[in-house]
Amino acid sequence: MRRVDPREPQLAVTDWGATRGDGIFESVSVIDGRMPPLDARFDRLEASARALDLPLIDRALWTEALLRSIDAHDPVERLAVTLALTRGVEGGDGTPTAWLLARPARDFTDIRRTGVSAVTLDRGYASDAAEGAPWLLLGAKHLSYATNSAALREASRRGADDVIFTSTDGLALEGPTSSLLVRRGDIVESPSADSGILAGTTQSTAFGFFESRGFTARFAPIRADDLADADAVWLVSSVRQAVAVHTLDGRPLPVDGELTAALNDWLANAARSE
Structure with missing residues (x-):
């Protein structure tokens, strides 16, 4: 070394x-x-x-x-x-x-407070593609990020800040650099890593936050078409932490600013815990 x-x-x-x-x-x-x-x-x-x-x-x-x-x-x-x-x-x-x-x-203070706009983009694979084709490396965090970067450029061309990838069989998956969290009432869901996405470390910590608040946090398939009816949608990652999606494919989504701020406080405290 x-x-x-x-x-x-x-x-x-x-x-x-x-x-x-x-x-x-x-x-x-x-x-x-x-x-x-x-x-x-x-x-x-x-x-x-x-x-x-x-x-x-x-x-x-x-x-x-x-x-x-x-x-x-x-x-x-x-x-x-x-x-x-x-x-x-x-x-x-x-x-x-x-x-x-x-x-x-980078200083992400502003977007933690204001949120981001996002578009859904087809990843080009079914949600079970990783099971039959492990060489696609869908659940690995590898250096070949050209596709993710291309997706973010496409989002920018469409006037959006970020991306939520979808599968060819209609499921919402993850962002190019983040995990997806969706709230409906007192239930918070995230897609399972079995759908060929990266296992989220920040997502796991976020589940602890929601459970401490009395929510049920669980892995579940999330239909991309159902995102428009969610009570809240977040993209979470280790450095940026949690950002709310306030607009998806040009349609406004509800944003709970107080809950988002509390979630980010929890994530920051968890990172300071050792």
Whole structure:
């Protein structure tokens, strides 16, 4: 392990991560310089490694690297930390390439308060595609994010901020960089990872918040056509946290500003818990 200047060249141009996007990553939000809980993120990183036939990670080594990055960084309210692992250099000895990059997080205060507009976009697969075609890597957090970036550009062309992917059989799935939460009355639902989406670590923490408020939180199939009738829709992720969707495909959705603020307080406190 060594500390290097991220502004200087570090990655070989023949690395599989650069030439093919053949690798995995995880995002960690560090608030007020305090180490967040890591088990769920390491679990997801290891699941992605298994899906791509990459070596399982050394948790102690990654934890030490994260601690060093926090200590080395100037004090800021939030750090966004990326953990990345690739297959290594083409023609090499098979040793993977790994790095950790910590930088100040973007300020999402405004959109946590005001919410976002979103459009539904067809992901092009049925909700059970991952079961019959695991090589599609639908539930893995891999470096090939070109499709997600293209979807966000399409949303921008349509005058929206974000995307909710849908399956060809009509289910709502997730955002390009976020998990989906939907409230109807006292029930909060999120699509299951069985539908070929990324298991959400922030979504899991959000379930704890809603259960503490007396809601029933559960995984369930969510029809894309039913989103328009929801009492609230959120997109949640580790760095941006929870943002309400106030407009979907040009139609307004209800927004509970007080509940959203309380949810974000809960998520921030959970990240400070260690």
